[in-house]
Amino acid sequence: MTSELGIVDHLYEAAVVPELWKEVLERLCGVIGVRAGALLTIDTSGGIRSIVTDAYQPAYQDYIDSGQRYPNVRPRRGLQLHPHRFVPDVDVATQEEMDQDPIYTQFLRPHGFGSTAGTAVLSPTGDTIVFDSAKLMAEGPLSRRETSRLDRYWSDFARASLISQRLGLKAASAATEAMQVIGLPAASVTAEGRVVSINGMFEALSPRILFGAFDRVSLADRKADRLLSSALAGLDATAVRSIPIPGDHGLPALVAHVVPIRRAAHDIFTRSAALLAVTPIVPPEAPLAELLTGLFDLTTAEARIARGIASGMSVEAMAAQTSLSRETIRTQLKAVMAKTGTDRQADLALLLSSARPIPGAPG
Numbered sequence: 001m002t003s004e005l006g007i008v009d010h011l012y013e014a015a016v017v018p019e020l021w022k023e024v025l026e027r028l029c030g031v032i033g034v035r036a037g038a039l040l041t042i043d044t045s046g047g048i049r050s051i052v053t054d055a056y057q058p059a060y061q062d063y064i065d066s067g068q069r070y071p072n073v074r075p076r077r078g079l080q081l082h083p084h085r086f087v088p089d090v091d092v093a094t095q096e097e098m099d100q101d102p103i104y105t106q107f108l109r110p111h112g113f114g115s116t117a118g119t120a121v122l123s124p125t126g127d128t129i130v131f132d133s134a135k136l137m138a139e140g141p142l143s144r145r146e147t148s149r150l151d152r153y154w155s156d157f158a159r160a161s162l163i164s165q166r167l168g169l170k171a172a173s174a175a176t177e178a179m180q181v182i183g184l185p186a187a188s189v190t191a192e193g194r195v196v197s198i199n200g201m202f203e204a205l206s207p208r209i210l211f212g213a214f215d216r217v218s219l220a221d222r223k224a225d226r227l228l229s230s231a232l233a234g235l236d237a238t239a240v241r242s243i244p245i246p247g248d249h250g251l252p253a254l255v256a257h258v259v260p261i262r263r264a265a266h267d268i269f270t271r272s273a274a275l276l277a278v279t280p281i282v283p284p285e286a287p288l289a290e291l292l293t294g295l296f297d298l299t300t301a302e303a304r305i306a307r308g309i310a311s312g313m314s315v316e317a318m319a320a321q322t323s324l325s326r327e328t329i330r331t332q333l334k335a336v337m338a339k340t341g342t343d344r345q346a347d348l349a350l351l352l353s354s355a356r357p358i359p360g361a362p363g
Helices: 007-016 018-032 054-066 074-081 095-100 102-111 144-166 175-181 222-233 263-267 289-295 300-310 315-322 326-340 345-352
Strands: 036-042 048-052 113-122 128-136 186-189 195-198 209-211 217-219 242-245 253-260 274-281
Touching (some): 018 128, 018 144, 048 054, 222 253, 300 345
Antiparallel strands (some): 113 128, 186 195
């Protein structure tokens, strides 16, 4: 197993310098004891961009050359069944399905790989981001116990990979170029919230986003602004890094993502401590409730509560469904509201109500 020291910093470094993803993938693979990994972004038309570790390159290239016509159901099932988790293939497919799947029989097993694990992130644009890893047949199958070692990094992986996906997995050469290419309202800021660079989409969010003395950025919504200040002050800790901004006067709700600028990323964003990117929540291009809850750093239990609220379930109904006490459900619900900056159950439901189903998934 590889050392996990500094993995979060490496994730945020690669967010802005995508050439570093291969090294990050190797470290993530090392955490679960596998040798091969890939980061894929799949657009709505089926186009694929990828970064692949050296050990995976022959099998992956073989698949790209002659196997893309074969559907891969595992990322979609992972999104549906195990959101914001890294899961082994046995959690999303039966052994019989894998034995009959051409991806296994024609591309993985001929190159010596027997089992896989990964996760999927659905971007607000509808593109899918996939982390895929593979273990050699001689080393036995991957287990949930092994892949769970990565779960603590899911939220950071999601934020970092979303930024890389917007950059097209190619680093910008300067802050101005990055601000334009990212395709979202974005600004780079200091730890004190002072703007260093900005794009026009971010400026256009005024007056919901305010610019004060010394170019300090703030949010018009007071609760959201407090969360922003806390996130910037806690960049080296575990502060909330995704901030809900309520809709107002017909304007859509927003989610602001505070992405720390780490290491080599400072070569692009000089003097900046964080990238502040804003995602509008506008159906039908809104992210899944699972994506939102994952980005808010919820635990698995808290995410289950959030999905229940998004589905209109009461505390009593969730208690009955999970065999937990109402007091336990209420405690978890309070934690969810604290992390999402909401004060009332109705506000949380409104925040999550823009979620849409996974394309092609059964209703």
